[in-house]
Amino acid sequence: MLANREGRFRARVTDRGVNSTGPNRLCTVILRFALTEEYRDGEWHDITAEDLEVVAYFYIEKRDGTLNEFIIDALKEALGWPGIDPFWFEDEQDLPPVQLTLEWDEYEGKKRIRVRYLNPHDAEPSTGVSHADADERRALSARLGHKLRAYSGGTPAPAPKPAGAPAPPPKRGPAPPQAKKTATMDEAWALFAEWAKKVEADEGRLHDEWFAAIKAVCGHEDAERVTPEQWAEIQARVPDCPF
Numbered sequence: 001m002l003a004n005r006e007g008r009f010r011a012r013v014t015d016r017g018v019n020s021t022g023p024n025r026l027c028t029v030i031l032r033f034a035l036t037e038e039y040r041d042g043e044w045h046d047i048t049a050e051d052l053e054v055v056a057y058f059y060i061e062k063r064d065g066t067l068n069e070f071i072i073d074a075l076k077e078a079l080g081w082p083g084i085d086p087f088w089f090e091d092e093q094d095l096p097p098v099q100l101t102l103e104w105d106e107y108e109g110k111k112r113i114r115v116r117y118l119n120p121h122d123a124e125p126s127t128g129v130s131h132a133d134a135d136e137r138r139a140l141s142a143r144l145g146h147k148l149r150a151y152s153g154g155t156p157a158p159a160p161k162p163a164g165a166p167a168p169p170p171k172r173g174p175a176p177p178q179a180k181k182t183a184t185m186d187e188a189w190a191l192f193a194e195w196a197k198k199v200e201a202d203e204g205r206l207h208d209e210w211f212a213a214i215k216a217v218c219g220h221e222d223a224e225r226v227t228p229e230q231w232a233e234i235q236a237r238v239p240d241c242p243f
Helices: 069-079 134-152 185-199 203-218 228-235
Strands: 007-021 026-040 043-046 053-059 098-107 110-120
Touching: 007 053, 026 098, 053 069, 053 098, 053 110, 069 098, 069 110, 069 185, 069 203, 185 203, 185 228, 203 228
Parallel strands: none
Antiparallel strands: 007 026, 007 098, 026 043, 026 053, 098 110
16 A cells, blocks of 8 residues: 655665656656654654555656766665666665655645655654754854844944054055856755755755756756856855855
């Protein structure tokens, strides 16, 4: 029976395949999972008697032809894939059990359960809330305090006054021309992928943000036409970029 609820589950692979799927014919690792345990109330509970299963589609490439690094890393970490040949999944007979996060998804007016996250079997389930210790609180306050006060209209701490008469400012020559920043597509994608991991964004949201940034800078979504200077601008459009 198909999985019928959201949550975090342990699962084992019961069938696997690799093929080109979807309108863009993207390389896809297709895995069928049998759900064995469910995490609730802080504990794992055996649910094998329910005979629940779910099929997941993991896209190895994106619409622009580049590798889907977010998915590749998840498959490597959870299932031990070397990351070289996708048909390894069809040849490998002993895939390890994993953890899955399932969520409801609506497509063309129909709701279905889909796999949102794939994790190693023994990954620690997150409670969703964490608290900084005293050292981390001090570090965060020191790093962000003056910026937040300035942004929110507070009064920044006054700068210390220098002792003695101020020295005359040095004479400045003409400023040298600054070269425009450049970047590569791989460098820009690495920042977007890192952001996705930090905020636990799924591949759909990651793709949307990626192509939205390209279009905002270039006026189109064709990665092959993006210049090194434009890739540098796209880097700066990582959502909530902390870099």
